[in-house]
Amino acid sequence: MSDADVTGAKTPQARVDGAMHGFAQELGALSAFRLESCIHCGICAEACHFYIATEDPQYTPIWKVEPFKQAYKREASPFAPLYRLFGLTREVTAEQLAEWQHLLFDSCNMCGRCSLICPMGIDVAALIEQARHAMFEAGLAPKELYQKAAHQRATGQPEPSAEPYREQLLTIGKRFGIEIPLDQPEAEVLVCVPRTDIEHYPSAVAALARVMQHVGASYTFRSDGLIAENYGYYAGGKSWQRDISLKLIEQAILVKAKTLVVPECGHAYTALRWEAADLYGKALPFKVRHITEFLADELTAGRLKLARADTGKTTFHDPCQLVRKGGVNEAPRALMHALGIELDELKNHGAFSFCCGGGGGVLDIERAAPLRYRTMENKLREIDDTGAVTFVTSCSDCRRTFDDAKAHFTWDKTPHSLLELVANNLIGTGNGA
Amino acid sequence: MDLLGFARGPALRVALAVFCIGVLWRIVGFGLLRLRRDLNKPRASIARFLTRGLITVGSRSWPHPEFIPRTGAGEALGYSYHIGLFIVVLLFAPHVAFIGSLVGFTWPALPSSLITVISVLTLTLFLAVLFRRVTHPVLRMLSNFDDYFSWFVTALVLVTGLANTAHIGARYETLLALHILSVDLLLVWFPFGKLMHAFYLVPSRAINGALLGRKGAVS
Numbered sequence: 001m002s003d004a005d006v007t008g009a010k011t012p013q014a015r016v017d018g019a020m021h022g023f024a025q026e027l028g029a030l031s032a033f034r035l036e037s038c039i040h041c042g043i044c045a046e047a048c049h050f051y052i053a054t055e056d057p058q059y060t061p062i063w064k065v066e067p068f069k070q071a072y073k074r075e076a077s078p079f080a081p082l083y084r085l086f087g088l089t090r091e092v093t094a095e096q097l098a099e100w101q102h103l104l105f106d107s108c109n110m111c112g113r114c115s116l117i118c119p120m121g122i123d124v125a126a127l128i129e130q131a132r133h134a135m136f137e138a139g140l141a142p143k144e145l146y147q148k149a150a151h152q153r154a155t156g157q158p159e160p161s162a163e164p165y166r167e168q169l170l171t172i173g174k175r176f177g178i179e180i181p182l183d184q185p186e187a188e189v190l191v192c193v194p195r196t197d198i199e200h201y202p203s204a205v206a207a208l209a210r211v212m213q214h215v216g217a218s219y220t221f222r223s224d225g226l227i228a229e230n231y232g233y234y235a236g237g238k239s240w241q242r243d244i245s246l247k248l249i250e251q252a253i254l255v256k257a258k259t260l261v262v263p264e265c266g267h268a269y270t271a272l273r274w275e276a277a278d279l280y281g282k283a284l285p286f287k288v289r290h291i292t293e294f295l296a297d298e299l300t301a302g303r304l305k306l307a308r309a310d311t312g313k314t315t316f317h318d319p320c321q322l323v324r325k326g327g328v329n330e331a332p333r334a335l336m337h338a339l340g341i342e343l344d345e346l347k348n349h350g351a352f353s354f355c356c357g358g359g360g361g362v363l364d365i366e367r368a369a370p371l372r373y374r375t376m377e378n379k380l381r382e383i384d385d386t387g388a389v390t391f392v393t394s395c396s397d398c399r400r401t402f403d404d405a406k407a408h409f410t411w412d413k414t415p416h417s418l419l420e421l422v423a424n425n426l427i428g429t430g431n432g433a
Numbered sequence: 434m435d436l437l438g439f440a441r442g443p444a445l446r447v448a449l450a451v452f453c454i455g456v457l458w459r460i461v462g463f464g465l466l467r468l469r470r471d472l473n474k475p476r477a478s479i480a481r482f483l484t485r486g487l488i489t490v491g492s493r494s495w496p497h498p499e500f501i502p503r504t505g506a507g508e509a510l511g512y513s514y515h516i517g518l519f520i521v522v523l524l525f526a527p528h529v530a531f532i533g534s535l536v537g538f539t540w541p542a543l544p545s546s547l548i549t550v551i552s553v554l555t556l557t558l559f560l561a562v563l564f565r566r567v568t569h570p571v572l573r574m575l576s577n578f579d580d581y582f583s584w585f586v587t588a589l590v591l592v593t594g595l596a597n598t599a600h601i602g603a604r605y606e607t608l609l610a611l612h613i614l615s616v617d618l619l620l621v622w623f624p625f626g627k628l629m630h631a632f633y634l635v636p637s638r639a640i641n642g643a644l645l646g647r648k649g650a651v652s
Contacts (some may be wrong), residue, residue: 078462121638327649
């Protein structure tokens with residue numbers, strides 16, 4: 001088997017069986033229709049930043065699910081017996097699946113740009129997510145994602161830390177002089193926090209508490225449902241994704257929350273807003289709002305009062321999971337408008353924005369770094385071309401990816417958090433500026 | 434029974450039967466698979482996201498402006514030969530008469546000379562499409578037997594049709610028989626390969642548009 005990461009002691013055939021079983025489990029009419037509809041036009045390649053950066057055909061999005069397309073035709077399509085009889089498609093092998101690991105994980109951010117270009121209207125990103133589930137079942141998820149998912153499922157946090165995150169959260173509160181309501185028995189709003197912010201951007205955690213306090217929200221953090229990220233989603237472990245989501249769902253129900261606020265974390269929003277109910281098995285008894293949506297609502301309600309931010313020429317990166325895949329289109333811009341910011345938009349912005357390059361867990365996969373940097377060059381060029389002096393985004397993983405690029409390329413921009421920008425320009429109480 | 438009689442008699446009947454049953458089975462085959470209900474609360478109303486689906490059927494016919502520099506030429510090439518095919522199939526007088534005999538009404542046709550010019554152009558575009566498929570690294574990698582055979586059976590109909598109208602290579606009856614046999618072959622192959630996209634195009638776009646519209650996202 002290639003240099004792919006493998007988990008569990010399985011025979012090659014068991015891995016193929018696991019992948020096929022994982023894929024078949026989710027093979028409904030919708031995914032079958034998507035697989036049936038591909039006309040091999042290759043146009044999806046032209047939306048993918050991995051292909052655009054490298055011109056390497058293997059990065060064509062639909063090619064990333066080729067083994068599963070092959071398996072569908074051979075095993076489950078209406079003419080499957082004919083495909084087998086005439087040998088029109090080969091059997092999927094364990095070696096092939098191992099080779100595909102880097103296509104499904106290292107070189108796909110699950111950003112969904114390909115799903116907007118397909119002339120047949122195929123949601124290629126949805127197929128890739130399904131293929132990741134199958135790879136996980138085959139024990140073929142990259143080790144970084146697998147280990148973090150396993151740790152998060154078991155302990156609530158993706159990695160061990162010298163001090164538990166709940167303690168770090170309280171420490172951040174003390175350091176920034178902001179009250180952190182933790183483990184309140186009841187609250188209207190349950191707030192979770194990206195571990196990226198706890199570890200890398202504590203000021204964003206403080207900003208989160210500050211804006212919640214400013215709007216007078218009845219809210220709480222909960223020790224048993226604290227972390228926003230869901231490494232089960234990244235690794236393709238659907239049952240693990242469910243278990244990790246359940247930690248937040250159960251806490252929200254426990255405190256009788258009407259709203260679960262997802263902080264600046266794109267994939268956490270997808271996992272909770274657009275996938276959690278399906279995994280939970282019923283509709284969630286509370287609303288899920290991204291922090292920018294929540295604050296835009298508060299702005300409309302008149303509870304969020306903002307001063308003009310002096311940011312100079314400013315541009316904004318639209319996180320894929322929030323905008324393209326999540327539909328959070330207007331809220332960030334409504335907040336920036338209220339801050340008096342007139343954006344100099346990127347050439348590709350809004351739903352057509354290029355991914356930062358770190359999404360889908362790619363930032364965590366060490367061996368993927370060289371390709372990720374190559375892919376990011378186009379994005380950084382777009383940002384530079386705006387001539388902006390301030391660069392803002394609303395996802396902490398995107399922020400971390402850009403910060404990493406800043407160090408790697410000696411790039412002269414610093415990614416700022418929109419949430420922090422809001423928190424630093426509050427009028428009245430709670431303004432820490 | 435002569436060749437022409439066979440082509441437009443039993444061969445055509447068998448081909449039509451394979452076409453109808455095959456298309457139906459291909460759709461029913463996966464349509465019988467389960468359809469999960471999405472339990473996540475939609476952002477938009479049902480009316481709004483269904484409308485989004487319908488809009489996407491039309492809007493996805495041409496790439497979003499952001500994509501045009503990279504895909505405009507390729508998509509224009511693809512659409513142009515489809516348009517050529519539609520004109521030749523639906524507006525050539527003998528075709529109008531033939532289809533009219535099946536459906537019970539006819540419509541105005543284009544002059545034969547114009548149809549010949551369009552056929553030659555369409556065939557040229559077909560060759561360009563094939564050239565692109567074998568030379569473009571992405572298309573070459575994605576292509577399989579289905580892609581090339583579907584191209585072949587469609588091009589064969591065009592070539593035999595042109596030979597028939599230009600009276601090249603054999604007697605008129607023989608050329609017509611070969612043309613109809615090529616159509617029979619296309620009908621038989623249709624349900625098994627990518628030609629099925631003719632039936633998938635509208636629902637596929639509509640579903641993508643509706644699901645993205647459900648989230649309030651751009652489609």
